[in-house]
Amino acid sequence: MRRDGTFIAVEVDDQSAADANLARKLTEACPVDIFAQGGGGLLEIVEKNLDECVLCRLCLDASPAGAVKIIKLYDDSAVLA
Amino acid sequence: MRFFEFEAREVIKRAGIPVTDYGFTTDAAEAREIAQRIGGPTVIKSQVLTGGRMKAGGVRFADTPEEAESHAREILALEIGGHMPRGVLVDPKAEVEQEYYAGVVWDGIRKQPVMIFSPVGGIDIEQVAEEQPDKVGRRHFSNILPFSDFQAKEVIASTGVSGPELNKLVPILTRLAKVFVEHDMVLAEINPLGRLSDGSFVALDAHMDIENEARGRHRRLLADLGVGDEETRQAREATPFELAGELVDATDHRGVAGNVTEFDGNLGLVIGAGGGSLTLFDAVRAHGGEPANYCEIGGNPSVAKACGLAKLVLQKPGVDKIAVMMSIVSNTRVDIVARGVIKACLELGHDPGEKIAIFRIPGAWEEEGFKILERYGVDYADRSVSLNEAARRAVEKIQGVAA
Numbered sequence: 001m002r003r004d005g006t007f008i009a010v011e012v013d014d015q016s017a018a019d020a021n022l023a024r025k026l027t028e029a030c031p032v033d034i035f036a037q038g039g040g041g042l043l044e045i046v047e048k049n050l051d052e053c054v055l056c057r058l059c060l061d062a063s064p065a066g067a068v069k070i071i072k073l074y075d076d077s078a079v080l081a
Numbered sequence: 082m083r084f085f086e087f088e089a090r091e092v093i094k095r096a097g098i099p100v101t102d103y104g105f106t107t108d109a110a111e112a113r114e115i116a117q118r119i120g121g122p123t124v125i126k127s128q129v130l131t132g133g134r135m136k137a138g139g140v141r142f143a144d145t146p147e148e149a150e151s152h153a154r155e156i157l158a159l160e161i162g163g164h165m166p167r168g169v170l171v172d173p174k175a176e177v178e179q180e181y182y183a184g185v186v187w188d189g190i191r192k193q194p195v196m197i198f199s200p201v202g203g204i205d206i207e208q209v210a211e212e213q214p215d216k217v218g219r220r221h222f223s224n225i226l227p228f229s230d231f232q233a234k235e236v237i238a239s240t241g242v243s244g245p246e247l248n249k250l251v252p253i254l255t256r257l258a259k260v261f262v263e264h265d266m267v268l269a270e271i272n273p274l275g276r277l278s279d280g281s282f283v284a285l286d287a288h289m290d291i292e293n294e295a296r297g298r299h300r301r302l303l304a305d306l307g308v309g310d311e312e313t314r315q316a317r318e319a320t321p322f323e324l325a326g327e328l329v330d331a332t333d334h335r336g337v338a339g340n341v342t343e344f345d346g347n348l349g350l351v352i353g354a355g356g357g358s359l360t361l362f363d364a365v366r367a368h369g370g371e372p373a374n375y376c377e378i379g380g381n382p383s384v385a386k387a388c389g390l391a392k393l394v395l396q397k398p399g400v401d402k403i404a405v406m407m408s409i410v411s412n413t414r415v416d417i418v419a420r421g422v423i424k425a426c427l428e429l430g431h432d433p434g435e436k437i438a439i440f441r442i443p444g445a446w447e448e449e450g451f452k453i454l455e456r457y458g459v460d461y462a463d464r465s466v467s468l469n470e471a472a473r474r475a476v477e478k479i480q481g482v483a484a
């Protein structure tokens with residue numbers, strides 16, 4: 001699953017996106033509400049908030065390595081490490 | 082927020098400073114009753130929040146209650162400087178032997194109130210200071226500790242006033258200082274303060290202005306005076322552009338992006354940071370630029386909020402370009418503001434590199450911010466470029482457009 005804003009894109013691998021427990025953690029972690037839980041507790045990316053990403057890495061800390069990618073579209077698509 | 086004279090007099094009266102036996106009314110017939118109660122010559126004064134009322138015919142003298150009614154009727158219908166009066170004040174015509182001045186103003190540079198006293202009252206204190214500087218006493222004082230009798234004596238005595246006069250003036254000055262501090266005022270002025278033939282003092286006119294932000298702390302007083310929450314008492318009503326700015330700022334709780342004031346130039350401003358707005362606005366004007374607006378941005382607004390403000394300014398008729406400038410900031414992220422203003426340009430179909438005359442915000446996350454600005458071809462400056470120079474560059478670009 002990937003969603004693109006003007007400056008920031010967020011990509012979550014399919015297996016993680018289907019994990020309701022991870023979806024809850026991401027929803028709690030992100031300070032600018034980029035993640036939400038939809039039907040069945042599944043992960044949703046809130047497109048209107050994508051460009052609010054403050055690059056805080058909290059979502060990366062809350063998920064298994066490589067499951068979530070924060071991509072800086074303005075910086076040759078550099079991935080937040 | 083400015084007070085009408087009748088309100089300022091009430092505040093003074095409550096503080097224990099002697100006032101005349103005046104009355105306020107919005108009705109000419111009642112003015113006659115007040116004059117009758119006073120029982121002698123009266124002065125009928127228009128209650129407007131603007132100067133020049135004497136010249137405009139808003140202050141008239143009456144020998145009888147009938148005359149007071151007729152003057153009141155005329156004054157109530159008289160517009161002064163675009164303002165209709167709130168009512169009239171009917172004041173006894175006091176037999177004054179000498180007029181004095183007593184005032185407290187907030188000194189924004191020293192960040193302290195300053196007491197000003199002069200034995201020459203009834204005219205502008207600025208004029209006295211210019212023509213008879215030895216007749217104006219000043220003293221800064223703490224807004225935490227009380228203004229003491231001794232401090233009052235010092236100010237009064239410095240103008241040559243002594244003896245019983247000085248002793249009678251002391252409590253007036255200390256009470257005025259107390260009123261000023263307790264009510265979060267920026268101005269509390271009695272002019273003239275009259276000395277009557279029996280040697281007593283009485284406030285004959287008063288002007289007061291309290292901090293707008295402090296209104297909430299003085300709800301009770303404002304309610305007693307009949308000042309409603311909706312009464313802004315600004316010099317003019319907010320324009321639709323300014324109201325839209327308030328809405329942008331209310332979008333969410335994060336940071337500030339608003340406090341917009343409308344002007345009619347062609348350079349839109351998105352400016353802020355610790356007094357930076359005023360400095361930058363002045364710098365733009367000093368370089369011959371014509372700002373389309375004033376505003377304040379800071380405290381880390383969201384991208385959406387910065388975008389909303391920039392969009393509002395960009396859409397203002399007559400705006401050719403915007404200048405995004407702040408002092409060095411530690412609490413507002415450069416990259417977030419950069420995203421906001423660029424997004425505004427893109428959503429309105431503009432090339433950010435064309436529309437943003439200059440982006441000069443150094444501070445937190447500036448490297449990330451500069452990457453964004455470079456990506457969109459926006460001319461930016463780091464901290465090695467002063468606010469003044471940034472303003473000059475912005476004006477140069479906009480003048481290039483106009484030429």
Ligand code: SF4
Binds near residue numbers: 029033056057
């Ligand atoms: S980096 Fe921070 S702000 Fe960005 S999506 Fe992750 S948690 Fe949200």
